Amino acid sequence: MTVALATTPDLLRLLVLPVFAWVAVRDIKTRRVSSEVWIPLAVLAGVLLVWDGWLAWEAGGTVWTHEFVLPAAISVGFVVPIAYLFWWFGGFGGADAKALLVLAVLFPTIPQYTLGEVSLPLATPAIGAFSFTILVNAVLVGVLVPVALAIRNGAAGRFGAVMFVGWPIAWDRVPEAHGRLLETPAGISRGGLDLDALRMYLRWRGLTLAAVRDDPATYRDPATVPAEPNPPTDGAVTADPRSDGGSPLEATPGPDSRSEGDADRDSRPDPGTFDDPWGAEAFLEDIDHSAYGTTAEELRDGLDVLADAETVWISPGTPFLVPIFVGLVIAFTYGDLLLGTLV
Structure with missing residues (x-):
């Protein structure tokens, strides 16, 4: 032809x-x-x-x-x-x-x-x-796209307004996912944490999400922020956090960490008394560019959810x-x- x-x-x-x-x-x-x-x-x-x-x-x-x-x-x-x-x-x-x-x-x-x-x-x-x-x-x-999401969620028996904007995934898929977290400690939210910003934060601290979940009380303490944080990259899934001089992705508390030993953990102050839980403000102040408009409150709320939840709702953010x-x-x-x- x-x-x-x-x-x-x-x-x-x-x-x-x-x-x-x-x-x-x-x-x-x-x-x-x-x-x-x-x-x-x-x-x-x-x-x-x-x-x-x-x-x-x-x-x-x-x-x-x-x-x-x-x-x-x-x-x-x-x-x-x-x-x-x-x-x-x-x-x-x-x-x-x-x-x-x-x-x-x-x-x-x-x-x-x-x-x-x-x-x-x-x-x-x-x-x-x-x-x-x-x-x-x-x-x-x-x-x-919202119609397709609703059909997918409806077929799985998931009903509600959120069925038009997202779907649930296991927490261990979050580090490789795109979009926004649709949950806060108060419930479903349309304006949650950008997952690229989450990856930037974790790379900045030299952490994995699994490490955060293993000991969230430790990493809520801003004193555990490394004295010399890693480059945050741009949050892309494909970015190698170790190719730019950053530390390996390991749980590496800062010099003032009080995470060693159960006795020290029991004596830590209540998370509510921290001036900067999770070091969110320190992160946003340290990076030299915006984390996709993420606020310290959004970052803290997202980390609080991901520290405990087995499954979370995310918006796929279809490009x-x-x-x-x-x-x-x-x-x-x-x-x-x-x-x-x-x-």
Whole structure:
């Protein structure tokens, strides 16, 4: 089956599909996408935008004004500000925003392909700005995530409002999980501890979560914070805490620790008398960058829960790059999901 009736710029745009597939898989596994990925795509987008503009100018008439200038203006003037604002207010991650910025320049108009007797996309978007179609598709795909969570939890007999935003996992899976803890000592919470921030804290202290659970009373005492903490890394699951000069992940109380011997443990002050339980404030003051907006109270609450609970609820924090990739594939093949559902 051959691809015909497609301009050279549109054929080159097909190159983004494997790139975005790789980015989506990497985002699922690590929640980290290098900024270097977007540089060649941005260059390609700029070249194709100029190329399309030249072809439209050569065609003249309404092709230039209605089929290029207008959709390009909508794509750059609408999708780019949306991506920036959502990133500014924390609705998107940096990689999500960069992906949409690249798509806004890469797809200002609707690419068209013919596969045998079939012309793609099947449903021509009402708005000529193809990047807007991709964004709308991605949002609609993203809306299905809470539905999928609810179905998964309902099938397991777990009902309640939290069934739409998370699922329970065993405590020993937390160090390798992404998302946010949905529990505090007071109960379920929508704004719990970021698990990347938890990994940063544990690496900073040179601890494992298992060590914390073995003796939580010891590590609640801020006096057990090492005199020279380890580099916290960025909290990525794949980061090696020992590759940057940090100490091995072992329970290594600081020089003022009172954790040696049962008698010393019995004589420790009540945790409620500590000025800084778990050394949470010390951690946030010591690192030279934000722990994803985590507060000392969120960190303490999360550690209090994880010190005892066998199972905890977490929000999976599905990366938006996955809906973007799915929305891109749908846009290439079917077209506009919103248009298809309304018509």
